[in-house]
Amino acid sequence: MADASQSVTFLALILPFLAAAIAPALTRILKHNAAWVLALAPLFLFVHFFGYLGDVAAGRAVTGGYAWIPSLGVDFSWFIDGLSLTFALLISGIGTLIVLYAGGYLKGHEQQGRFFSFILMFMGAMQGLVLSDSFMTLFVFWELTSITSFLLIGFDHSREASRRAALQALVVTGLGGLSLLAGLLVIWAATGEGTLSGLLSSGDALRAAPFYLLALVLVLGGAFTKSAQFPFHFWLPNAMEAPTPVSAYLHSATMVKAGVYLLMRLNPVLGDTVWWETILPIFGGTTLLVGTLLAIRQTDLKLMLAYTTVASLGLLVMLTGLGSEIAIEAAVLYLVAHSLFKGALFMVAGLIDHEAGTRDVRWLGGLRSAMPITFAAALLAALSMGGLPPFFGFLAKEEIYAALDFSGGWNALFTAVAIIGNALMLVIGFAVALKPFLGAAVETPKHAHEGPVLLWLGPLTLAIVGCVAAIFSGVTHHYVSEPMAAAVAGAPVEIYISVVPHASLALLLSIVTIALGIAIFLMLDRARDAMAAVLAAIGWGPDRGFDQAIRGLIRLANAVTGVIQNGRMEVYMTVTFVMIAVAIWAPMLMFGELPAMPTFPRMTFYEWTVFAIAAIGLGAVAYAADRLTAIVSLGIQGFAVALLFLLFGAPDLAFTQFMVETLSVVILALVMTRLRLYPSDHRPTAEKMVDVGIAGACGIGFAVLLLKVTQIPFDSTLSDFFSTYSYVIAHGRNIVNVIIVDFRGLDTLGEIAVVMITGLAILALIRIRLPRSTDVTEAKS
Template structure:
């Protein structure tokens, strides 16, 4: 299992070498990996269909009880099959679509890493490892969306997707950590069995909101939907992969995975259906207004993500069954449609669907795939999308929350879906032949085998629905909902209300299809309204962030060391001082009992030397004063039985004084460059810092939070350190790293002294 997840990263590392070896045939070689993974995961289908699970665990961070563990059940198996199966066709397609591109090896590296990240995400059985793979999908998708990095649009779209998803990822991380803390484990398989513990916790609301922010940002729910259509700046193979089975469904996957733990609450049954339904209708409405084929498909992906979120939120057995069925149907038709869109663009040189027509005879295989996939998206029998739509209507009708609201938006979305399906299936291929920038031609084998196969699978699943039901869907429903009683798939449910709604949606959808041009023209005034939508808020937030960065750079990072020190010290005074005076009782008692005369003299000398160093206009006086401070501190170490520190201090202080002498005498004389007000300000800050640390030391000496550690050293010096000289044992054994640091300091001082001697010798030779 671990090798299956990591194989994509390993193969990505070998791409540069393989590309030199295979050149234009590399896509066929690389496609062997996801094809092999598809076979590998498919071998688990009998076991998973029987209700079993596969758990694999490796030690990762045992001290934090974090494992690198993997869970293969119905839900993760379905996603793994989609990721690897569709990934096979994506790699084949990309080799032909991007043939001759100078950055093609880079594309293969990123797409393989992305595939591996998605496999790790859906198979992870640990919340922390899941989050790691979650962020890896954001990073690799950023590189894929920005593949054409020389174009400003690609860079902006990639950055937008990264900021939105990673921003949501930070909230997700907090939610997952809180969930693990409440459940007492980070293992997902254990958390799923303790849902009551999380739902009964006072932190449930916070956990749910944080996780929903992360999942909604990833799966582009309203109002965070704007980044997804802009991600169409990516090459078409990337769009097909991201929208069908991978990144944008990661949020949906996590919602489905955590349904047993977070679901079955009023908050869950309200938030998810509400945002899901709004996203569903918004996506299809925006698709109806668009003419660029990739944008149309991107907006219909929003529709699908909203539908899945709504169904998971409804949470009934029928709704979960409809969600899993719709997820599979969408993956098959959406991957096929995006690959068809790439073939049309590759063949005609345009993405505008209004500028295409009469291509059926020229591109018969592409036409076949487009018609089947588009009809499945529209929910037309006998395609698999029809079964999914019937179950969707039935699930919404049985919803216990927001039923009327959800039903109206669902039916309206289905009507628009029929119209969009007709636009995609008919406008480019039938009607009058239109002139295009490039002479159209049928796509090569590597580009049509994927969409044709996937579209055909959509037809077979519709005609033989028991195959996907018994093969994977039943196990997926069990993983998300639990044991089911009545989930089954069939093409014919009899004359019932869902069928009537389906017929009505088809009838109105046909009218919307024929009126597409006229209605779309009448909706152009909405462009001004949408200009003030969520994307404008994102842009304003980004501008504000850039303004803040520029401001703090001008004010805080201006290149003047004095301002850096002032900022650091002022922050220190504010935070530490506030904590000291509000959380503790500062000790202002000065006890001089037991202070010897020599100690008092040294302390007074240090204070006077520091004052002189800060006020003198003589370089030599300043150097001498600094030296007095340093050597005075060394004497304090010696008097208090720390000869090792005293020796180190003497050596470093000697080197410092010598360096200061050598440097300062090569500089101009001292000048009063600071104003009196600036010097007074610096003096106030210096006195405040000194007073603060004096209070901290006096307070610390009065606090005894733990027993003295000295007794530990006395008792363990000989048995643990095998030495009777306690000081030596402390330095060599108990504080070995500290002693090593002092050795480095001494060595550095010796090197400095040697360098100065050599420097002076060379000067004398000259």
């Protein structure tokens, strides 16, 4: 039974990718009904993972997997506890609604099938990320989310803004991914654990390790870029160039929370230190304020929501960094609440744009009668975003203030930050939910009317779930909030907050927040103008800095390329042989590995004859009057080497050498006769002497190196192996041939490929037809 459950879980992990593979063809066949069929894939995931709620609520984690790279101890494994299960349910549940929503939003779009494929691939990547146990599978899925989000953000690739936003997201999150990889490797080396489950059971091993701070900084690099923490926040609002289903899914409920997931996951082993409890609250609080203040400036509904998403991620990071049990409870509650109300509001913004033709809040109004269901969904979601009962956002906000408690010092500062941030998020929530629907009707680019069921089903469902989850908070806490908080805290947690307000400091702070939010909402236009003036006075920002950094990188690349790739073959050859000489001589000189001078052996007359032939050939090359003579003379050296092979009992090597040398001379002579080159070398003597020195350093260096090798005691292990097994394994008695063809067959294939590529290059050279002078004259006339 356990094997069957493991197989189903494995199927659930790969199912989105299978659905992505068939999505384009299915969309062409089913047209507008493809969304209903494709939504069955995430629905299956949701139902499957929903079945784990009982086990996880009872404190049992579910693990499983298969061997992936056994030699490195890497498995394709999963780890399902309260944290990963909650994320899996959010990803699959909201994903089901997003697929349906996309079916209505992109109805008739010629690339709808491609979009479904991308969104399902992303879903699979995100699902794999939160369920991964192995560090390597975690990293693979982490990077896959960056790649698929790049495809989704740049979906409308004909627009420059979409391409820029996609590239920006990929660069920022990609660099963060490299930082995360380094951090995971440091953790692996410091603790000896390559899985999350093993790491979480290692106690204080990581905190006590000397590389703790390095691991923390590297992990934060990955988490902060993925979750758009200041100063990396700029990529997320720019990603609103993507279609609204992408914004509703990636940039509110799933991908941008991957960094928060990572911090929550590693809190039991990285948290509870001064560094953790300092860096996270400071950056999180700063991001909360920056996000909400920038949101006030916006008039585009999606941008308003995008900047509050940045702010919400900052709030989650701040709460995770505070580290107390109640702060973790608040973070857990807010994460769930945010996924529900922000996903709903993004879909509302897209629905308004789809049916009214604009997202600019200044040109919207009076849509309540034309879009009553959309208005109801927007209002319910905004009430949760504003932290009002009886919605899940109210539970989260009460717990936030209970965790901060305004007790002085850092807590007082973070409490003030939370009040300002929550008040401004209330302003934006109600600006999105009320301004487009209330007031006098405004003429919009399109005749506004209620959207089809595929468009309003998602936001209405999420808004209602946010209310139901709060009303039945006892059940929600037992199956979702408490197991999730326990996984983050590393110990059992009980949560008691409900929709019934209790007289407390937290309730008082909530009232202050609501009052401040209402006051700012009533003068939103003036607040927007004031914020615009502040931003204009500041001028420079990280977004512009990104463009400057990319331009600087391109200029640097051009400068470096101009130096090391200047198009002059003689420079490339000189640098190559200088580095060869350095590589040969430097180690021997630095480590005193020069060989002992050997005694000169007695040689026979025919051995002297071979050396004489080689010397004559060398002289002929050096004093050749033209290039062709030098090439032919160069072949004498190769023939001399072949004679040495023959004299010392290696006729097969001698034959190979004869063939290679003959072919080389013929090819070089052919090339030289077909190319228009100077017949002789006209370089100055000084330049020639430099080349002579480099050539001598390489030639003598190889001779000295080989001499040193021959003075080392011979290890016959490899020779014995080939002698023993060449016939047994490869059925060949010629050991050299067996080595070349069988034991190192891939090397031989590579050598053949090199020869083939060289031949093609030579063919390209000799086929060049330079224009005759008469042709040039005719062209000019």
